[in-house]
Amino acid sequence: MILTNFLKILxxxxxxxxxxxxxxxxxxxxxxxxxxxxxxxxFWVFSLPxxxxxxSSFIIGLLIDLILGSPFGLNALLFTISSFIIHSxxxxxxxxxxxxxxxxxxxxxxxxxxxINLFVNTANFSYLLIFLSFFLNGITWISIYIxxxxxxxxxxx
Amino acid sequence: MARIAPGxxxxxxxxxxxIVASTFLYLDLQYKTFTATKNxxxxxxxxxxxxxxxxxxxxxxxxxxxxxxxxxxIQLNQSLADELEVSKIENFLxxxxxxxxxxxxxxxxxIKSSTIKSLNEIASISSFNTNLYKCCDSHRLFLFNNxxxxxxxxxxxxxxxxxGQITDSNKRVSEVILIxxxxxxxxxxxxxxxxxxxxTGRPRILECKYDASLWPESFEIGQNFFSSGLGGIFPEGxxxxxxxxxxxxxxxxxxxxxxxxxxxxxxxHVMVIYPNDFN
Numbered sequence: 001m002i003l004t005n006f007l008k009i010l011x012x013x014x015x016x017x018x019x020x021x022x023x024x025x026x027x028x029x030x031x032x033x034x035x036x037x038x039x040x041x042x043f044w045v046f047s048l049p050x051x052x053x054x055x056s057s058f059i060i061g062l063l064i065d066l067i068l069g070s071p072f073g074l075n076a077l078l079f080t081i082s083s084f085i086i087h088s089x090x091x092x093x094x095x096x097x098x099x100x101x102x103x104x105x106x107x108x109x110x111x112x113x114x115x116i117n118l119f120v121n122t123a124n125f126s127y128l129l130i131f132l133s134f135f136l137n138g139i140t141w142i143s144i145y146i147x148x149x150x151x152x153x154x155x156x157x
Numbered sequence: 158m159a160r161i162a163p164g165x166x167x168x169x170x171x172x173x174x175x176i177v178a179s180t181f182l183y184l185d186l187q188y189k190t191f192t193a194t195k196n197x198x199x200x201x202x203x204x205x206x207x208x209x210x211x212x213x214x215x216x217x218x219x220x221x222x223x224x225x226x227x228x229x230x231i232q233l234n235q236s237l238a239d240e241l242e243v244s245k246i247e248n249f250l251x252x253x254x255x256x257x258x259x260x261x262x263x264x265x266x267x268i269k270s271s272t273i274k275s276l277n278e279i280a281s282i283s284s285f286n287t288n289l290y291k292c293c294d295s296h297r298l299f300l301f302n303n304x305x306x307x308x309x310x311x312x313x314x315x316x317x318x319x320x321g322q323i324t325d326s327n328k329r330v331s332e333v334i335l336i337x338x339x340x341x342x343x344x345x346x347x348x349x350x351x352x353x354x355x356x357t358g359r360p361r362i363l364e365c366k367y368d369a370s371l372w373p374e375s376f377e378i379g380q381n382f383f384s385s386g387l388g389g390i391f392p393e394g395x396x397x398x399x400x401x402x403x404x405x406x407x408x409x410x411x412x413x414x415x416x417x418x419x420x421x422x423x424x425x426h427v428m429v430i431y432p433n434d435f436n
Contacts, residue, residue: 020288021286021287021288022288024288024291024292025287025288025291028288028291028292029291033292053167053170054167054170054171054173054174055170055174057174058174058177058178061178062181066194066195066198067202068286069195069199069286069289071182071185071186072181072182072184072185072190072191072194072195073177073178073179073180073181073182073183073184073185074182076174076178076181076182077175077178077179077181077182080171080174080175080178081175083171084168084171084175117293119182119186120289120292120293120294120295121292121293121294121358122294122339123294123339123357123358124294124357124358124359
């Protein structure tokens with residue numbers, strides 16, 4: 001993968017994380033939490049499985065850790081694990097329906113949120129938030145898939 | 158159910174990077190190894206943010222303001238808003254002077270004899286991750302240093318009350334741990350009752366836990382709690398908050414939930430005071 005493409009991918013993930021932080025400030029009161037940054041990352045791994053492997057996922061995760069101020073290595077670890085899971089299923093996705101893929105990524109983002117909360121919000125860990133976010137992120141995945149596909153066709157070379 | 162199809166996923170690289178990431182995470186959580194790296198990155202980010210704002214966005218907005226003749230009004234409005242915030246904080250300081258500084262004469266003598274011009278400094282908030290504040294255990298904010306870095310242990314207040322204390326400083330910014338942070342504890346009192354109120358990780362909420370069988374005390378919702386000054390960091394007698402709920406946990410201990418009166422989301426300026434240096 002060439003550097004400009006990597007930077008484009010990184011920029012979209014950072015932008016999605018920025019949106020995350022702005023929206024979640026209000027959503028968390030209603031036990032909802034978006035994981036836009038993570039879903040955008042998943043989209044890139046899903047749609048470009050030959051370009052984003054372990055090292056890219058790890059580097060993106062570390063950069064997100066630095067930007068968000070979360071424990072160093074947390075996002076790197078989760079992004080690398082997610083990338084591995086997505087790569088493991090890359091051929092299976094071809095026989096999955098879109099609904100199955102949506103459920104897969106909703107589950108993945110639910111586990112991501114669960115792990116993040118386990119480390120940064122131990123005292124107030126909420127199962128309700130994780131459960132409700134499964135549905136929210138499932139719906140979000142659909143819009144991210146459509147929007148990011150347009151972005152990919154327009155800007156990614 | 159689809160089975161995992163064989164692929165050419167390089168498992169070795171993943172395994173190595175998973176171990177590396179886990180090691181990073183362990184080192185950061187256990188020994189805070191990467192705090193300096195994070196601080197340097199944050200400083201760089203803040204500096205570049207300021208440069209971009211001042212060099213790119215400000216001239217563009219100024220150009221717009223010139224054409225619409227609103228520039229001066231906007232600047233005046235901003236400076237008035239800043240001054241109002243500062244004067245609100247100073248007002249709080251004046252109102253609580255007796256509690257904040259126990260020995261005024263010694264304090265004045267100290268200031269006269271030392272290079273310190275003031276024992277209180279107005280500081281502007283450089284960054285505050287409000288998302289983390291609302292969602293997570295860690296409640297920290299960062300202040301721009303004035304001419305010198307703020308001293309560790311300095312009490313941070315706004316016009317409503319105590320927000321937290323300085324925990325770390327570098328050349329550019331100082332880190333403040335808020336009283337609602339899960340790792341923070343503040344000694345409180347009400348009449349004859351004393352307790353250590355721990356942060357809960359929820360915005361403005363502190364918790365006092367005590368064994369009701371050992372300390373038969375009755376409380377009511379809305380009862381005020383004050384700083385006891387026993388920790389040696391915060392001055393004594395300042396109103397911290399009031400009880401919002403009383404409950405009993407599984408160990409039969411009573412938990413008092415106290416809501417702090419100071420809200421860190423209301424102002425862009427705070428004041429750092431060092432009351433204990435002069436007691």
